[in-house]
Amino acid sequence: KQEVTQIPAALSVPEGENLVLNCSFTDSAIYNLQWFRQDPGKGLTSLLLIQSSQREQTSGRLNASLDKSSGRSTLYIAASQPGDSATYLCAVHTGTASKLTFGTGTRLQVTL
Amino acid sequence: NAGVMQNPRHLVRRRGQEARLRCSPMKGHSHVYWYRQLPEEGLKFMVYLQKENIIDESGMPKERFSAEFPKEGPSILRIQQVVRGDSAAYFCASSPGQIEAFFGQGTRLTVV
Numbered sequence: 001k002q003e004v005t006q007i008p009a010a011l012s013v014p015e016g017e018n019l020v021l022n023c024s025f026t027d028s029a030i031y032n033l034q035w036f037r038q039d040p041g042k043g044l045t046s047l048l049l050i051q052s053s054q055r056e057q058t059s060g061r062l063n064a065s066l067d068k069s070s071g072r073s074t075l076y077i078a079a080s081q082p083g084d085s086a087t088y089l090c091a092v093h094t095g096t097a098s099k100l101t102f103g104t105g106t107r108l109q110v111t112l
Numbered sequence: 113n114a115g116v117m118q119n120p121r122h123l124v125r126r127r128g129q130e131a132r133l134r135c136s137p138m139k140g141h142s143h144v145y146w147y148r149q150l151p152e153e154g155l156k157f158m159v160y161l162q163k164e165n166i167i168d169e170s171g172m173p174k175e176r177f178s179a180e181f182p183k184e185g186p187s188i189l190r191i192q193q194v195v196r197g198d199s200a201a202y203f204c205a206s207s208p209g210q211i212e213a214f215f216g217q218g219t220r221l222t223v224v
Binding site: 091 | 145147153154155156157160168171203205211212213214215216217218220
């Protein structure tokens, strides 16, 4: 059974800092991995998708890496801004199951 | 190209009533997934449907819950005889295949 863990559960940083969010998963036989952002009371916004054959993906100030063999992914946010404050969710798609397994998220607060 | 549309956004039901949640996938997407997010918990997979077929319902409670994705019209998640423990945010996602999933804004169900 696939399990996804995200560390830390919560993080508070001052504006401008670079930060790293961690995600680990127990079953390395994944189809892809997605990072999402969820604002309070809102839906999920897809940030980055990494296919199992890829090592990383970049979008603006965001960079996600994937090490499938060790069951790890990181989301790097450069030059953080208060607007980045949200909960960040990592989810893995196990190809045989056709569903996403989510971590419990990292709640990020970027302060002025 | 409109995103995944869910309605209603908020739904209040008394215990014992029925709740119907609707999801219209993105244009061209034939795969629909339903997830539930209980308060202070992560998102949990419920059911995966393609047009007129339930592919994987391993996350659905055995009783009172059902889902459909008819040939015409939105996907429906139906909860009969709701109880307080059903209060949660229900998210629908769609994809054109087993790749990137796009989520709706969710329906927040409150059972009173």
